[in-house]
Amino acid sequence: MNNLKNIASGDSCLRRNDNTIAISILGATGSIGTQTLDVVRRTKNSYTVLGLSTHKNIQLLEEQADEFGVKDLCVFDRCLAEELQKKRADFCVVSGENGLIKLASLEKVKTVVVAVVGRIGLEATLAAIKNKKDIALANKETLVVSGIQVMEEAKKQGVEIRPIDSEHSAIQQCLKAGKRSEVKKIWLTASGGPFRNAEKWPKEKLESVTVEEALNHPTWKMGKKITIDSATLANKGLEFIEAVRLFDLRPDQIEVIIHPQSIIHSAVEFIDGSIIAEMGKTDMRRCIAYALSGEVREDIGLESLDLFSQNLFFEKPDRERFHCLAMAEKAVSHSEEACAVFNDVNEEAVAQFLNKKISFIDIAKKIEKALLFVVEK
Numbered sequence: 001m002n003n004l005k006n007i008a009s010g011d012s013c014l015r016r017n018d019n020t021i022a023i024s025i026l027g028a029t030g031s032i033g034t035q036t037l038d039v040v041r042r043t044k045n046s047y048t049v050l051g052l053s054t055h056k057n058i059q060l061l062e063e064q065a066d067e068f069g070v071k072d073l074c075v076f077d078r079c080l081a082e083e084l085q086k087k088r089a090d091f092c093v094v095s096g097e098n099g100l101i102k103l104a105s106l107e108k109v110k111t112v113v114v115a116v117v118g119r120i121g122l123e124a125t126l127a128a129i130k131n132k133k134d135i136a137l138a139n140k141e142t143l144v145v146s147g148i149q150v151m152e153e154a155k156k157q158g159v160e161i162r163p164i165d166s167e168h169s170a171i172q173q174c175l176k177a178g179k180r181s182e183v184k185k186i187w188l189t190a191s192g193g194p195f196r197n198a199e200k201w202p203k204e205k206l207e208s209v210t211v212e213e214a215l216n217h218p219t220w221k222m223g224k225k226i227t228i229d230s231a232t233l234a235n236k237g238l239e240f241i242e243a244v245r246l247f248d249l250r251p252d253q254i255e256v257i258i259h260p261q262s263i264i265h266s267a268v269e270f271i272d273g274s275i276i277a278e279m280g281k282t283d284m285r286r287c288i289a290y291a292l293s294g295e296v297r298e299d300i301g302l303e304s305l306d307l308f309s310q311n312l313f314f315e316k317p318d319r320e321r322f323h324c325l326a327m328a329e330k331a332v333s334h335s336e337e338a339c340a341v342f343n344d345v346n347e348e349a350v351a352q353f354l355n356k357k358i359s360f361i362d363i364a365k366k367i368e369k370a371l372l373f374v375v376e377k
Contacts, residue, residue: 023136023292024051024103026074026124027115029060031223032138032164032284036113037064039289042300047292051103053116058084065091072106074099076120097123104128111292114139115164117225118347119340122146129153129161136291138164140242141347145340147245161246162291167239168246169287170265170278172295175247177268177276187267187275188243189259190317191219193231196260203321209360211353219262219282228350232363233317237328238346241339244332251333256325258315263305281305323364327371338374345370 023040027033033052040047053074054061062084065073073093075081081095094102097120104112104124112128113136114121121139126146128135130153137143143150154161163169167188175183194216195201195209214231215224222230229235236256243254267277280286281303289300319326324346331338349363358366 020046020048021110022048022050022108023111023113024106024109025113025115026053026100026103026121028052028064029054029057030115032115035285036288039285039292039300043298050106050109053100053103056080072103074103100124101127105131109133111136117223119145119343125150126153129157129159132157132159134159135161136164137161140165140238141343143242143245144238144343148336151245163246164287164291165239166284166287167266168243169290171247171268173278174268174276178270182270183268184271185269186243186249186254187269188239188254188256189264189266190236190256191262192258192260194218195231196258198318207359207361211356214360224354225350228353232324233322234324234346237325240328241332251329256317258317260313263310263312279305279307324367327367331371334375338371341370341374342367
């Protein structure tokens with residue numbers, strides 16, 4: 001298995017000499033990854049895909065590779081990587097974190113889409129930045145656990161980090177309306193998740209929430225981990241930390257607001273009282289296309305929002321029922337270590353909940369216990 005061992009090289013098995021933007025997609029078989037490939041389809045000749053990765057879904061990865069003519073692949077699971085390599089000698093298959101690093105460092109790649117789940121995206125993101133690749137970032141954990149380092153390295157290498165998250169993409173767009181010194185506040189919107197209604201879901205009822213109920217998000221179709229994070233509001237906590245790092249803001253300049261319709265994706269308030277908001281249908285492909293193109297707007301055939309038939313509703317988040325948000329806000333004010341602990345314990349707890357080993361409310365309890373240790377040590 002020489003292909004699995006020789007991961008240090010930045011050489012790609014495939015070379016393209018056209019004028020398209022060459023991209024690698026880390027997490028190609030997940031929700032963001034598959035939607036990124038749909039954007040590539042819709043833009044026809046704008047992008048060339050040179051690298052694709054998956055955790056375990058080798059069947060879909062093989063189909064994607066054949067459709068887009070990709071030869072450089074990473075299967076995070078080593079055994080499955082070996083299985084795919086034996087089946088397809090025409091592919092260059094690597095595995096593990098080093099495999100992600102290789103795909104992120106391919107010579108001809110200009111932009112790396114980081115759509116893997118959890119902190120496994122950090123080293124690959126740093127490798128891409130050090131190799132002067134722009135980053136289309138859907139992996140918020142990267143900035144949560146090591147945001148200061150990542151942003152400093154991006155500045156040093158002169159590369160752009162373009163957020164794919166709908167909220168951060170919205171903020172990025174709204175910030176263009178003024179100077180950074182003119183920003184007063186960021187309004188970070190949240191859908192509130194499936195348990196927003198306090199009458200239907202009082203605190204005591206949250207103890208018996210099932211995995212199926214937690215995965216039933218009212219407005220967005222996402223992967224399992226981020227959907228559970230949305231249900232606990234841990235996702236908004238992670239996004240709060242990400243916004244502090246990505247936009248170099250103070251925590252007190254960011255306010256979370258519940259907006260169940262998910263029409264306003266976030267807003268920026270300037271010192272003159274003007275508020276600029278970004279709105280649209282709940283479709284991640286719009287954010288993906290904006291990030292891939294280098295913030296150039298393209299018509300990719302998405303449905304427009306009938307704005308003036310909408311009744312927009314807002315409310316403050318309930319930090320008593322959803323304590324994860326409050327803990328994230330405290331973590332970013334304390335230290336980057338506290339942010340990393342918040343992220344790592346949440347990842348582990350969500351996995352345990354999905355495997356039905358702990359209850360829904362145990363997720364927040366585990367995070368709180370771990371953070372208390374960090375703050376008091």
